[in-house]
Amino acid sequence: QVTLKESGPALVKPTETLTLTCTVSGFSLSDIRMGVTWIRQPPGKALEWLAHTFSTDEKSYSPSLKNRLSVSKDASKSQVVLTMTNVDPVDTATYYCARIIHFSDSSAYYHYYDYWGQGTLVAVSS
Amino acid sequence: QSVLTQPPSASGTPGQRVTISCSGSSSNIGSYLLNWYQQLPGAAPKLLIYSNIQRPAGVPDRFSGSKSGTSGSLAISGLQSEDEADYFCAAWDDSLNGPVFGGGTKLTVL
Numbered sequence: 001q002v003t004l005k006e007s008g009p010a011l012v013k014p015t016e017t018l019t020l021t022c023t024v025s026g027f028s029l030s031d032i033r034m035g036v037t038w039i040r041q042p043p044g045k046a047l048e049w050l051a052h053t054f055s056t057d058e059k060s061y062s063p064s065l066k067n068r069l070s071v072s073k074d075a076s077k078s079q080v081v082l083t084m085t086n087v088d089p090v091d092t093a094t095y096y097c098a099r100i101i102h103f104s105d106s107s108a109y110y111h112y113y114d115y116w117g118q119g120t121l122v123a124v125s126s
Numbered sequence: 127q128s129v130l131t132q133p134p135s136a137s138g139t140p141g142q143r144v145t146i147s148c149s150g151s152s153s154n155i156g157s158y159l160l161n162w163y164q165q166l167p168g169a170a171p172k173l174l175i176y177s178n179i180q181r182p183a184g185v186p187d188r189f190s191g192s193k194s195g196t197s198g199s200l201a202i203s204g205l206q207s208e209d210e211a212d213y214f215c216a217a218w219d220d221s222l223n224g225p226v227f228g229g230g231t232k233l234t235v236l
Contacts, residue, residue: 037225046128047163047171047214047227060224096170111218111225112161112176119170 002026004036004097004117011123018084018124022097022117029075030055035100036080037113038071040093048093052100053080087124094119129154130215130228137234143203146231148215149196154226156196158218162189165212165230174213175200202233210235 008020022036029036035054041047051061051071061069070083080097098113131149138144148160162175173182175191178198190201202209215228 046229047216049222049225049227052224062224063222098171101176108159108177109218110159110177112159112173112216113163113171114173114176114182116170116172 002099002115004099004115006095006097006117006120008095008120008122010121011125012087013126014088014124015086018082018087018091018122020082020084020095020097020120020122022080022082024078024080024097024099027099028055029073029078029080033101033103035102036073037098037100038080038082038095039098039113040091040095041119042090042093045093050084050095051082054100054102089124092122092124094121128229129219129222129226130217132213132215132228132231134229135232135234137236138202138205139236140205140207142205143201144205144233145202146200146213146215146233148198148200148228150198150217150226151196153221154196154217154219155193155198157220160191160193160198161216162191162200163214163216165214167211171214205235207235209233 003025037052038050053059068085073080096119098116102111159177163171164174165171178193188204212230214230219226
């Protein structure tokens with residue numbers, strides 16, 4: 001049974017650093033064709049991709065947030081950590097982690113999220 | 127403003143067929159596979175359709191996806207009250223070197 005669970009502070013102050021942890025079970029962070037992504041959703045708004053890490057240790061970040069984000073993983077603990085520096089009230093959102101399935105064949109590149117965590121709501125306020 | 131364009135709302139009565147569109151460009155939908163996610167009220171998103179037309183195990187065949195050129199659509203037939211949710215499309219994007227999402231469509235079952 002695949003599960004992902006986000007954890008972290010519910011409230012952070014502007015300019016502080018936000019650290020979120022995604023703990024996974026039912027699969028390994030080393031499994032080929034898999035990875036973990038971070039996506040957020042401000043209240044009442046759309047989903048926004050933040051960053052992801054693959055089993056190959058390849059990492060990628062949203063260009064608009066690249067300077068503020070860092071993602072790391074600890075396979076022994078089955079955890080992926082997202083760090084966001086210098087938070088602002090506009091960063092208030094529900095933050096989700098999800099499992100990525102990604103691979104290429106002769107015809108296409110496949111990239112989709114088949115399991116999601118429940119999400120954690122983070123408010124940025126003084 | 128989202129990279130992929132969806133209508134903000136859609137509606138239908140029980141039993142009806144509803145379609146939700148998703149429009150992009152050559153750097154995303156035109157070159158890559160389209161995925162759809164369903165988000166029930168107060169819940170996390172759930173994979174509904176992947177690789178344009180594939181349904182994960184457990185997703186009813188009332189849900190179907192299609193793609194043509196730089197646009198795609200999600201069709202829901204035999205609409206049920208439990209289908210009331212937000213629906214998001216997503217695809218890989220060359221310009222971003224990452225995934226892009228639509229703004230979401232809120233489906234109301236009248």
